[in-house]
Amino acid sequence: MTIIKIISYFYLAFAILFIYLGIEQIINGEKFWMSFLIAAIAAFMFFFRRKNLKKMQDHQNRKN
Template structure:
């Protein structure tokens, strides 16, 4: 279960890498820089989505009756 709490932060790391790539390509004047921005946006969305789903699973786990 600890791995599920760490995985969303990998998405955040990937988003930061692609934002850096986006800025670097704009400065250098290269093409296809929008693809990096789109991937960063998807990674940020996945960060919030996965974090919310982990919280929801923990909530369900805490509300189950003890056997």
């Protein structure tokens, strides 16, 4: 279970990284939409993983 928690925070770190890269691309006048799209997907995966982890823990607690 702890590995799943750690992996979900990697998604959050990637979201922050791609938001930073997107802002940098805006400043340089480059195309930025792909960076923000990847950041949105990574943020979604963070919240999705956290929700599923909570469901798994609740199911495991009910089982015991």
